[in-house]
Amino acid sequence: MKKAGRFFILAFALFLATTVVLGAPVLPNVPRGDLLIVDALHGRLAVTDFNIWKPGTQAGNGIQQMLMDTLWYVDPTSGEWINALAEEPPIYNEDSTVMTVKLRKGIYWSDGVEFTADDVVFTVKLQMENPGFNYSGPFKTYVKNVYAKDKYTVVFELTKPYPRFHNFFTVLIYGACYIMPKHVFEKVEDPLKFRFDPPVSLGPYVLKDYDKAGYWWFFERREDWQRTSVGMVYGKPKPKYVLFIYYGTDEKKVMAQAQHQLDCIFDLTPEAWETLRKMNPYSKVWYDDFPWAWMDDVAARGICFNLEKFPYNLKEVRWALALAIDIKEVIISGFNGIERMAPLHEAPTTAFTKYYDKPLKEWLKEFELLVPGYGKFKPFDDTLPQQIAEWAKEQGYKVTMDPEDIWGIGWWKYAPDVAEKLLISAGFKKENGKWYLPNGEPWKITILGLPAEIDSVRLAFAVADQWRKFGIDVTVQSVEAGVFWTRWALGDFDAGSYWPASASGIIDIWPLYQGWHKRYYQPTGESAASNQIRWVNNIASDIIDKMATLKPDDPRLIEYSRDLFKVFVEEMPFISTVINKKFNAYDTYVWTNFPSAENPYMSTAWWWGTFKFLLPFLEPTGRAPSSEYGK
């Protein structure tokens, strides 16, 4: 027995001795200084399929960032227009029925075949001929004919005037229609079932290996990176290798970055970030100090209602609910003070704040509600950013920037007395501190939240607290993504914590807001691709129609957009609250010169298609061994 025990102890010790590696590198055979390690957006994704043109194939785990390419990109943070596969912006004829694209010369696929106009033509025609591809519908709607005028020129003849047709090939935010390799797909019998494995790359990297269990994807820089759009536009992507990896829970991402085995994290909770910044002095998000977070994500959260359901069809009720929210309390208790207010129905990014929030601030201050039993009421409060800044200082944080630049220009006043008058004017009654509908039933609201998007649930709970204080019986229902999004599309909700407001890097908001047009209305119970709140507004639709007739760079678009946001404010179809902030922490131990508040040259969204253009800007610190950069 004793001998057996000693044997097992020795065997275990030997086992440990062969395996102990302090701070074990995730890729021990690759010099750490050559490698960038990035958190995978979609989590575990056990796919052997890289045909991202068909519906549902996830592309954010490195596939679109490293391998795919399209004609143009716009960085939402800097607003910079990038001519990628196209040599210059699109050329439209007078009435925008023909779009001509001049392609860059000298771009090659990773298998050595040259990229030409034939690839673009093939991409469009294949999708038109095979219903079921992501862009089959839009191309069939807008493309009458497409052909290669010469080896590097593509001509699109459109079915109707459409000066924004190029947006299909422009990464405005996440992705776009990427170009397919004609020489690969033309040999395929059923392109909708073709897996495209191994994928042929048009981007600056190739897929060297991947985990069939779905936890990592390993990319290697192409030796001919100069023959890609990234190489031609910005130069050599610095990391020789890029690993997209899914570590799992937030705790493990924190541990991995603290061990310098994860350079870029998708998002953390504020609590996880707080732990990380104490564990790793090299970790950073956007601001050097409080509130740290990146607040340029192109969506804003809101409490959305189904406007076909009583009482949310009443504007007075929606405004009353907005005025019953103490947004300062929501931001402090729900988000630890780390959020930017979104009074307009758009995401107040740096760009949109410049175009819309600041210019409309005076209008917001003068905006009046007519409240029966009260009179005229000006609901906007522009002192809120300063109030939150004071709170932050009381907590011991340093606030070095203008509070408006951090927390936004302001939001609606907390005015439960005015809210009460609005509800009474709509026939509501309040007894013993509880609100009752005009028919005498107690007023109950259920707010849907999505646990996978933690801030959706935080907002739901924070707002629920406010409304309960006001006297409404509120329940928060956390549901999984499948149910959350299906109910959104079908209008199967009273209220939900969604993120319907958008932004981008260009002044043309029409691509993002056209979905609010009444033509996209679908009755409750029918699946809606947009306008899931079922808002039908003639004035908004007219403005959207006017915007549609203008070219995307027409400065009149800014005025029309401002008019549209004014309509949103007046009608309050959903209560826009705060921006989708992110703690997308990066580690500056191995790589540096990431974008930041001090140097906002690009978005820090590793999951967007624009990520590939950030890689030439990174610089090695020299702290890790590298085959290319010294040490």
Place this chain on the structure above:
Amino acid sequence: MKVLWKYIIPRIIQYLVVIFVGITITFFAPRFTPLDPVQMTLNRVMSYGAQYLDAETLEHLKETLADLYGLKGNIFEQYVRFWKRLLKGDFGPSLVIFPTPVMEVISTSLPWTVGLLIVSALLSWIIGNFIGGIAGYFNEKRWARVLSVIAASIYPIPYYFMAIILVIVFGYLIPVFPIFGGLSIGIQPSFSWHFVVDLLKHAFLPALSIIIVGIGWWFLSMKALSSSVKSEDFVVYAEITGIPESKILFSYVMKNSLLPQITNLALQIGGIFNGALVTEYVFSYPGMGQTLYMAVTNGDFNLMMGISTMAVVAIATATLLIDLLYPLIDPRIRYQ
């Protein structure tokens, strides 16, 4: 012959009925939820940069997807099509990872689950029952009481808490084990010491977490059983007749106490096809639990049915085998 008609055949019929009912329930249950796989795919298409679709385009895409996913027709037509495919061993394509066949998705995850859970289940069963049996027999001894306190303290610890502690201690504070995956990046399965060590290194913490919690349960249950059996007449008689204590312990007490534990083990092993979701989530272990979770949250009806069907068949088969083998283990059943 009598045994065949009175014992075996009724159990086989029951087995087939259980499988049929179980599979039918797994077919209908997701379809009565608000999940809509076509809508889920449309949501993904929308969020990834495709322009808003007008009503006509949307309708066309929905029809195409329903056709691709095999969701056309009413629910009974889909049910009949499902059985026709199932009897050929085909669960159709995964809807989330379209068009990867469900069996291919399952075959990627299943070996990890089977390997981890069978080994963990067996080890915790053997260790827990062995120590629990001895502790139950010598329940008046101090060391037995100490072990009971330890087991009773470990058993109620929430599994997630235990798992995270192991990750933090052995993956970060004393980083001797990796904190994610089933193998190191780049390692391919092979018959080599390097592969085996790497596999064991990645499996150690997940297995340890399951074993620690499992031992608690087996120990406490076995201790209770052996304490009870120890007081039975045949054991007292054996002691009086001077049979050696070790023989009484192993041949009389433990052997009889193990009978219900064997049934529980069989059911536990049958249930491994559901995976261990929390284990796999905490340790990022590539098993069936996360695959099933992904299927459920994304409305992947085919993948849900594939995994659930295998789980139903596995548990029903385990139950049937135990039922058929029990007479060989327990003479009382054999005499009946």
